[in-house]
Amino acid sequence: MMNFYSLSKSVFLILFIWIISPVASVAQALSGNYSIGVGGDYLSFSQAITGLNTNGVSGPVVFNVADGTYSEQIVLGPITGSSATNTITFQSQSGNATNVILSHTAAGVGDNYVVLLENASNFLFKNLTFSASGTTYTRTVRGQVELHNIAFESCVLNSPITNSTSSDRGNVIISASTSSDIRFTNNSIVGGSYGIFYQGTNGSGGSRALGFVLEQNQFSDQFYRGIQLSNLFEAQVTDNRVVLLGSSSASSDGIYVDESEGAFRLTGNRIEGASQYGLYMTSCTATAGSPALIANNHIHSKAGSYSVYFAANQYQRFYHNNINTTGGAQGLYYSGSGAAGNKIKNNIFKSNTGYAVNVANSTGLDEMDYNDFFTSGVYLGRWGASNAGDLADWQGLSSKDANSLNADPQYISATDLTASSPALANAGIQLAEVPEDINGDLRKATPTIGANEYDAAALVPLSGIYTIDVSGSGNRNFISFQESVDAMVLNGLGGAVTFQVAAGTYTEQILIPDLSGGSASNTVTYESATGNAEDVTLTFGSTAIGTNYVIGFDNASDIILRNLNLVATGTTYGRTVVALNRADNLTIEGCILESPITNSTSFERGNVIFIPAISSDLRVLNSTIIGGSTGIYYRGSENGSSRGNGGEIRKNELTDQFYRGMVLQYLTGAAVTDNRVVLLGSSSSSSDGIYVDESEGAFRLTGNRIEGASQYGLYMTSCTATAGSPALIANNQIHSKAGSYSVYFAANQYQSFYHNNINTTGSAQGLYYSGSGGAGNKIKNNIFKSNT
Numbered sequence: 007m008m009n010f011y012s013l014s015k016s017v018f019l020i021l022f023i024w025i026i027s028p029v030a031s032v033a034q035a036l037s038g039n040y041s042i043g044v045g046g047d048y049l050s051f052s053q054a055i056t057g058l059n060t061n062g063v064s065g066p067v068v069f070n071v072a073d074g075t076y077s078e079q080i081v082l083g084p085i086t087g088s089s090a091t092n093t094i095t096f097q098s099q100s101g102n103a104t105n106v107i108l109s110h111t112a113a114g115v116g117d118n119y120v121v122l123l124e125n126a127s128n129f130l131f132k133n134l135t136f137s138a139s140g141t142t143y144t145r146t147v148r149g150q151v152e153l154h155n156i157a158f159e160s161c162v163l164n165s166p167i168t169n170s171t172s173s174d175r176g177n178v179i180i181s182a183s184t185s186s187d188i189r190f191t192n193n194s195i196v197g198g199s200y201g202i203f204y205q206g207t208n209g210s211g212g213s214r215a216l217g218f219v220l221e222q223n224q225f226s227d228q229f230y231r232g233i234q235l236s237n238l239f240e241a242q243v244t245d246n247r248v249v250l251l252g253s254s255s256a257s258s259d260g261i262y263v264d265e266s267e268g269a270f271r272l273t274g275n276r277i278e279g280a281s282q283y284g285l286y287m288t289s290c291t292a293t294a295g296s297p298a299l300i301a302n303n304h305i306h307s308k309a310g311s312y313s314v315y316f317a318a319n320q321y322q323r324f325y326h327n328n329i330n331t332t333g334g335a336q337g338l339y340y341s342g343s344g345a346a347g348n349k350i351k352n353n354i355f356k357s358n359t360g361y362a363v364n365v366a367n368s369t370g371l372d373e374m375d376y377n378d379f380f381t382s383g384v385y386l387g388r389w390g391a392s393n394a395g396d397l398a399d400w401q402g403l404s405s406k407d408a409n410s411l412n413a414d415p416q417y418i419s420a421t422d423l424t425a426s427s428p429a430l431a432n433a434g435i436q437l438a439e440v441p442e443d444i445n446g447d448l449r450k451a452t453p454t455i456g457a458n459e460y461d462a463a464a465l466v467p468l469s470g471i472y473t474i475d476v477s478g479s480g481n482r483n484f485i486s487f488q489e490s491v492d493a494m495v496l497n498g499l500g501g502a503v504t505f506q507v508a509a510g511t512y513t514e515q516i517l518i519p520d521l522s523g524g525s526a527s528n529t530v531t532y533e534s535a536t537g538n539a540e541d542v543t544l545t546f547g548s549t550a551i552g553t554n555y556v557i558g559f560d561n562a563s564d565i566i567l568r569n570l571n572l573v574a575t576g577t578t579y580g581r582t583v584v585a586l587n588r589a590d591n592l593t594i595e596g597c598i599l600e601s602p603i604t605n606s607t608s609f610e611r612g613n614v615i616f617i618p619a620i621s622s623d624l625r626v627l628n629s630t631i632i633g634g635s636t637g638i639y640y641r642g643s644e645n646g647s648s649r650g651n652g653g654e655i656r657k658n659e660l661t662d663q664f665y666r667g668m669v670l671q672y673l674t675g676a677a678v679t680d681n682r683v684v685l686l687g688s689s690s691s692s693s694d695g696i697y698v699d700e701s702e703g704a705f706r707l708t709g710n711r712i713e714g715a716s717q718y719g720l721y722m723t724s725c726t727a728t729a730g731s732p733a734l735i736a737n738n739q740i741h742s743k744a745g746s747y748s749v750y751f752a753a754n755q756y757q758s759f760y761h762n763n764i765n766t767t768g769s770a771q772g773l774y775y776s777g778s779g780g781a782g783n784k785i786k787n788n789i790f791k792s793n794t
Contacts, residue, residue, distance in 0.1 A: 035087055037065030041099070043072025051080045051096070051108060062086030063094065070099040071106045071134065079110040081122045088128040090155055097132035103162045103194075107135040112143035118174060119148035127154040135162040142174065144198060149180035149188075157189040165198035171230040171255055176200035183208045187217035194224045201225040201248070206237040214239035214267050220246060227251045232277070233261045240268035243275065250279035259283040260305065266290045270298035270322075274444050278421045280307040283315045284329070292321040294347055301325040302444040302457045304423040309335035312364075313357075316340050320370065321347035326440050328354045328415070328423040328457040336360040337381070345370025352376050352434040354415045354425060354456040359383035359587070365404065366390070374406040376435045378427075378455050380414050382519065382561060384588045384619040384644075395588060395620075396520070409435070413522050414495060415456060428462035428496060429522065430455040467500030467523055468493060473535070475508035487516045487532070487544060494530065499523035506535040507542045507570070515546040517558040524564045526591060533568035539598045540571055547575035554610055555584040563590035571598040580604065580611040580634055589618035595627040601634035607665040607690055612636040619644040623652040631658060635665040637683070642672040642701075649674035649702055655681060662686045667712065668696045675703040678710065685714035694718040695740065701725045705733035705757075715742040718750045719764070727756040729782055736760040744770035748792070751783075752776035759785040766792040 036057060040047040048054040054069050064087050088094060098106040112118040120136045123129065126149075136146040146163040149156070165177035173179055177198030180188065184207050195201045202225075206215020218241040225232045225248040232248035235241060248260045260277035261284075263270075269292060277284045284307035285300075292298040300322060306329075307313040313331040316324070316338065329337045337355035340363075342348075348370050355362040355377060362379040364387060365371065379386055379400065385393040387400045394400035397412040413429040434453040441449055443459035454460055473483045474490055484490040490505050499521055524530065534542040548554045556572045559565065562585070572582040580601040585592060594614070601613040609615075613634030616624055620643050631637045637660035642650020653676040660667045660683045667683035670676060683695045695712035698705075698720075704727060712719045719742035720735075727733040735757060741764075742748040748766040751759070751774065764772045772790035777783075 035062045035064035036067050037063060039068045039070060041070050041072065043074060046072060050078060051076055052078055055080055055082065058085050058094065063088055063092050066091065066093050066095075068095045068097065070097060072099050073105040075107040075109060077109050079117065079120050079122070080108070081124065082126045082129055084125050084127065090128060093128045093130055093155070095130040095132060096134060098134055101133050103133045103135050103160060106133070107137055109137040109139055112138065112140040112145070114143060115174065118143035118145050120146045121148070123147070123149040123153055123156060125151045126156065130157045130159065131161055132159045133161065135164065137164045138177075139166070141166065144168065144175045145177065145179050147178045147180070149182060149185070151183055153180065153182045153185040153188060155187045157191070158193055160192045162194045162196070164196050167197050167227055167251065168199055168229050169253070171199050171257070173200065173203060176203050177228070178202045181205045182215065184213065185215045188215070189219040190221070190223055191219065192222045195226075197227045199228065199230040200234055201228045201232045203231070203234045204236075204238075209237045209265070213237070216240065218242065220244070222246065225249065228254070229258065230255050231259045231262050235262070235266060236264040238266040238270070241266055241270050243272045245274040247276045248278065252279065254279060254281050256310075257282045259286050260307070262286045263290060264288055268292055268298070269296045272300045272303065274302050276304040278306045280309060282309050282311045283307065284309070284313040286315045287319055287322070288315070288317045289344075290319045290322060294321055297321040297323050297347070299323045299325070299439055301327065301440045303327045304444065304457055306330045306332065306421050306423060307335060308333040312336045312339040314338045318344040319348060320345055323439055324348065324350045324353065325437050326352045326434075326443070326457050328417070328425060329356060330417055330420060330423050331357040331360060332420045334359050336364050337362045337379075338364065340365045340368075340371060342367040342369030342371055347372055349373040350377065352437060352453065352455050354378045354430070355380070356415055356417070357381040357383060361385055361388050363387040363400070368404070371406075374404070375409050376433065376455060377407060377410045378415060378430055379410060379412055382587065384561070386412065411455070411522070412520070413498070414519070424458050425454075425456045426460070428465050429498065431460055431462035465497045467498045468503045469499065469501030471504045471506060473506050473508065476510060478508065486514055487512055488514055491516050491518055494521050495519065499528045499530070502527065502529050504531040504533065506533060508535050509541040511543045511545060513545055515548075515553065515556050515558070517560055518562045518565060520561040520563065526564060529564045529566055529591075531566040531568060532570060533566075534570055537569055539569045539596055542569070543571040543573055545573040545575055548579035548581070549576060550579065551610060554579040554581045556582045559583075559585040559589055559592055561587045562592065563588070566593045566595065567597055569596045571600070573600045574602070577602060578610060581613065581615050583614045585616040585618050585621070585624065587619055589616065589621040589624060591623045593625045593627065594629055595625070597629045598632070599629060600632045603633045603662055603686065604635055604664050605688070607635050607692070609635070609639070612639050613663070614638045616640040618650070620648055621650040624650065625654040626658055627654065628657045631660045633662050635663065636669055637663045637667045639669045640671070640673070641669075642674070646672050646700060648672070651675060653677070657681065660684070663689070664693065665690050666694045666697050670697070670701055671699045673701040673705070675705065676701060677706040679706060680709040682711045683713065687714065689714060689716055691745075692717045694721050695742070697721045698725060699723055703727055703733070704731045707735045707738065709737045711739045713741045715744060717744050717746045718742065719744070719748040721750045722754055722757070723750070723752045724779070725754045725757060729756055732756040732758050732782070734758050734760070736762065739763045741765045741767065742770060743768040747771045747774035749773045753779040754783060755780055756782035759783065759788060761787045762789070764788065764790045769794045
């Protein structure tokens with residue numbers, strides 16, 4: 007039995023040990039693995055963070071989070087003991103991000119986050135879902151003040167779809183006074199006005215954030231900007247996919263980069279759906295010894311601005327990118343104010359109707375070559391204040407791009423910018439900075455122009471005589487018109503080409519674009535093999551405005567149609583030939599052009615319709631033009647700011663037009679000679695034989711026979727020439743059955759109206775002359791006969 011002395015000694019020993027030992031209530035610093043969830047070490051994220059704040063860490067800490075939805079928000083700040091070695095990781099226990107959801111609905115600016123990082127360092131998040139379920143305040147991650155060594159990996163960050171550009175509705179919003187080593191890898195970032203907005207520093211003193219990595223992330227359904235980055239140093243933005251919301255803002259951008267310095271890398275990204283800029287880069291500076299690299303990107307926009315806006319940057323290497331603009335915007339806009347040391351090589355710039363390239367100020371554009379420029383618009387490019395109609399013009403204006411091409415890259419689709427044109431396959435120059443393509447395939451010694459590397463058989467440009475014959479054979483025969491066009495688009499032209507078309511009826515339509523290698527000497531001729539137009543019929547029945555033609559010319563030049571019969575069989579849409587955008591040196595000769603008889607004045611039911619934005623040397627010769635609301639409608643330019651040069655309409659028979667035989671507008675020096683115009687017997691009460699408006703220079707309207715107009719036989723207004731080179735209207739026979747005037751002549755200058763025979767069988771007047779705005783006109787040796 008223990009005596010009193012022994013008991014006292016034991017109690018004393020216990021008290022002594024207690025006094026000299028750490029107090030039991032002081033917990034140990036965290037280190038190692040812990041669990042969050044029901045039955046785990048912590049029930050919630052908030053409890054775990056309380057543990058971190060209270061105890062600090064003494065080694066790396068990993069929180070494995072059990073499956074479930076955690077309706078809470080968390081605030082992470084400085085943690086005692088954390089370091090680049092002693093990191094703190096929150097991760098899904100299952101490894102599946104969709105199994106762990108951290109969700110919060112913000113009520114105002116103050117709680118607008120699911121995760122707030124403030125003065126935080128050394129945190130890693132893996133395989134988690136962060137869901138902001140608010141409407142006005144929808145940030146998933148908010149970072150501020152000072153941030154270092156923060157990583158999100160394989161997470162899902164969901165912000166609601168919005169129609170607002172407000173940053174309060176952004177997804178990931180980081181605006182730090184100073185930061186470094188912020189990384190987002192392999193995440194899915196869905197919704198929000200912004201996908202990621204990251205301002206690395208406040209920019210004071212020229213400071214920049216180091217170590218930013220944005221790699222292999224999927225951005226989708228952002229309304230305003232997929233990615234916005236500023237005040238960074240040597241950032242790495244690689245292999246991300248950005249697909250903006252289909253109904254994104256009219257000012258939406260794919261990737262927006264401002265004031266990022268050093269050996270910045272923007273490579274392997276796929277950008278889709280921007281309404282303003284696919285890529286916007288400004289005031290980004292590097293050095294000659296350590297330049298930035300923008301390479302192997304696919305950049306699409308549906309913009310009204312530019313797919314790539316590139317301004318005031320220094321020592322940027324823009325290599326092997328594929329650009330596609332499906333709206334009315336331009337491919338590349340370069341402004342060199344404040345720029346230096348930039349190089350642009352091995353890129354594809356494709357635009358729908360705008361410039362493929364626009365260099366507003368060439369300062370700092372040290373090298374530009376081995377690019378491919380393509381547009382369906384009027385001008386290929388713009389250098390300073392001058393437009394370039396084609397590649398030769400561009401090379402002459404810029405003194406650059408000596409080895410560049412003008413070829414359709416043949417993208418898989420508007421948004422899948424994988425190119426396939428054989429013309430580009432071996433047309434680039436080797437660049438050591440880009441040894442692989444966007445898919446990781448090695449570049450060839452003579453690489454492909456653009457982001458994706460491929461090989462193709464050597465092109466054989468067309469030259470000489472070919473046949474079009476459904477029953478023909480051999481490598482110089484094509485079984486359809488379309489097949490011949492495809493061959494020219496693919497291979498280009500190496501000389502003058504003639505397609506001799508076998509007798510028969512071909513039910514198809516063709517659209518002829520700008521053809522590589524075409525010129526005034528390298529023309530393309532389609533002609534009947536027999537020389538008889540009636541033997542070859544090309545026919546098509548259009549049912550829509552966009553396909554309202556049998557043969558269409560879109561930026562086409564140097565084409566001849568000879569001895570063919572073109573038949574439009576549509577009722578609402580009846581055009582045989584259409585010329586759009588730019589049109590130069592096009593000839594229709596000895597053809598029959600048939601449009602259905604109509605009782606409509608609709609422009610869509612016209613027969614031959616030339617409506618280019620600019621044009622020169624369009625000719626219709628010795629052809630028969632039957633039916634349509636208008637026989638020939640020739641507008642030399644889009645809006646009258648320029649004039650179509652060299653137009654000629656000669657020795658044609660125009661019959662059975664309902665509204666107007668010819669309409670001629672915005673021309674200079676045109677010659678309309680020896681044509682016969684016989685309008686439909688039941689033509690419109692406002693029908694005209696020949697209608698001429700705002701045509702300039704030494705215009706010639708001679709030897710024409712006009713019959714059957716119900717309003718004006720000849721209508722001429724606002725046509726101007728000079729005293730030294732007057733226009734001539736002579737030797738014409740002009741009949742009308744009008745209730746107006748056989749000849750309406752108003753506001754014209756220096757027109758010589760000589761030796762014309764006028765007959766009005768209705769109640770109208772022979773000649774109506776109005777001199778308001780007129781000058782220098784002469785009217786001599788004419789016959790003016792009127793009925794009543």
